[in-house]
Amino acid sequence: MKTYYDEQETRSRDEREESMNRDIAEMVRLGYERSSTVKKTMDGLGMKPSDIQGTRDLVNLPVISREQLVELQAITPPFGGLDDPGAEIERIFISPGPVYEPHLGSHDPLWARGYQAAGFTKGDVVINTFSYHMVAAGLTFHGGLTRVGATVVPSGASSTQQQVQLIRDLGVTGYTGTPSFLMALIEKASEMGHDFAKDFTLRRASFVAEPLQPSLRKRFEEEFGIDTYQMYGATEVGDIAYECGEKSGWHLCEEVFVEIVDPVTGTPVQPGELGEVVVTRLNSIFFLFRFGTGDLSRIIEEPCPCGRTALRLDGIAGRVGDAVKVRGLFVAPSQVGNLAAQFPGIALQLLIERQAHRDILTARIDLRDTMIDRGEFLPRFERIFQEVCTVKVDKVVFTEPGSIPDDAKVLQDTREWK
Numbered sequence: 414m415k416t417y418y419d420e421q422e423t424r425s426r427d428e429r430e431e432s433m434n435r436d437i438a439e440m441v442r443l444g445y446e447r448s449s450t451v452k453k454t455m456d457g458l459g460m461k462p463s464d465i466q467g468t469r470d471l472v473n474l475p476v477i478s479r480e481q482l483v484e485l486q487a488i489t490p491p492f493g494g495l496d497d498p499g500a501e502i503e504r505i506f507i508s509p510g511p512v513y514e515p516h517l518g519s520h521d522p523l524w525a526r527g528y529q530a531a532g533f534t535k536g537d538v539v540i541n542t543f544s545y546h547m548v549a550a551g552l553t554f555h556g557g558l559t560r561v562g563a564t565v566v567p568s569g570a571s572s573t574q575q576q577v578q579l580i581r582d583l584g585v586t587g588y589t590g591t592p593s594f595l596m597a598l599i600e601k602a603s604e605m606g607h608d609f610a611k612d613f614t615l616r617r618a619s620f621v622a623e624p625l626q627p628s629l630r631k632r633f634e635e636e637f638g639i640d641t642y643q644m645y646g647a648t649e650v651g652d653i654a655y656e657c658g659e660k661s662g663w664h665l666c667e668e669v670f671v672e673i674v675d676p677v678t679g680t681p682v683q684p685g686e687l688g689e690v691v692v693t694r695l696n697s698i699f700f701l702f703r704f705g706t707g708d709l710s711r712i713i714e715e716p717c718p719c720g721r722t723a724l725r726l727d728g729i730a731g732r733v734g735d736a737v738k739v740r741g742l743f744v745a746p747s748q749v750g751n752l753a754a755q756f757p758g759i760a761l762q763l764l765i766e767r768q769a770h771r772d773i774l775t776a777r778i779d780l781r782d783t784m785i786d787r788g789e790f791l792p793r794f795e796r797i798f799q800e801v802c803t804v805k806v807d808k809v810v811f812t813e814p815g816s817i818p819d820d821a822k823v824l825q826d827t828r829e830w831k
């Protein structure tokens with residue numbers, strides 16, 4: 414059985430960079446030759462394929478959003494002229510939009526790295542609760558699971574009752590789907606008179622397509638003995654990143670080149686800063702360069718103790734439209750949530766104002782726990798604030814108790830641009 418935790422995942426960063434450079438240059442060369450849209454775009458920009466020697470030059474091509482992809486496909490059906498018309502395509506997936514996606518073929522270890530890292534292996538029986546109808550999800554996750562040797566139960570969109578019966582009858586050991594659906598199955602099992610942790614053998618879950626809330630993760634792991642993992646991807650480009658046993662950030666897949674960019678300009682941000690996740694999947698069928706996912710994240714550069722050398726994404730901080738830019742750095746509502754979660758007993762709101770042509774970031778804090786010592790709290794808050802949000806807080810204001818309601822907007826942008 415081929416393992417996907419292979420030499421590629423532990424090669425040096427220089428080796429990876431060199432190979433990515435080669436692959437990107439080759440993909441541009443092929444794309445220019447075979448895709449009418451790539452040729453048209455590059456001709457329009459006055460670029461030749463040889464102008465893109467590697468990943469660094471990719472920034473000269475525009476970012477393509479999902480909306481733009483839908484438009485391109487409406488103009489040039491079915492694939493927006495981004496495909497190689499001569500390619501043999503095994504399947505075509507359809508996602509809402511509509512977006513038509515040629516399946517990239519069986520040589521690509523799509524999702525297998527994520528399942529491997531989550532510990533799925535030969536002998537596992539896994540229910541795949543994603544839809545197999547039209548969309549890529551069901552079949553591509555299925556493929557990833559079989560590549561690591563697992564037996565797949567294609568339970569798809571079956572009812573919770575049927576799924577619980579399958580878990581029981583087939584001795585299911587693993588789950589893939591959304592976190593909320595797994596919780597629905599656990600609740601259904603209990604309604605049907607089962608004790609999920611005692612009566613069943615499901616001990617491993619790999620989630621994708623929905624954020625995993627820390628509180629829910631804790632329940633799965635502590636109450637029900639289920640080891641949980643996350644994967645991240647987009648239907649247009651397949652798998653992008655996955656969590657390893659360290660459960661601290663998601664390693665970038667070896668088949669994608671990922672940039673974190675300023676969503677307005679498309680220019681890469683500094684390492685560690687928040688920006689939009691832009692993905693190019695290395696392949697020779699569908700020449701979708703620089704797909705803008707609309708998701709916000711940042712890169713973790715520190716090496717991971719697991720031994721994989723690929724950089725990690727620091728989860729998803731939200732959607733591009735939800736974030737605000739403060740002194741050139743993006744801050745997302747979810748970051749404020751993460752920050753507040755590290756300080757029990759406070760309510761927090763960030764205020765962004767413009768004074769003398771400068772952005773001023775004020776943290777309004779309601780110390781609901783009156784035992785908190787302000788002198789100890791303040792330096793720790795400022796330090797963790799910068800760790801979580803990258804940008805520095807200018808002012809911290811302690812508000813009247815109860816002045817920040819639970820449903821308050823956590824990011825208040827009062828700047829007016831005239």
Ligand SMILES: [Zn+2]
Binds near residue numbers: 658664717718720721
């Ligand atoms: Zn790792």
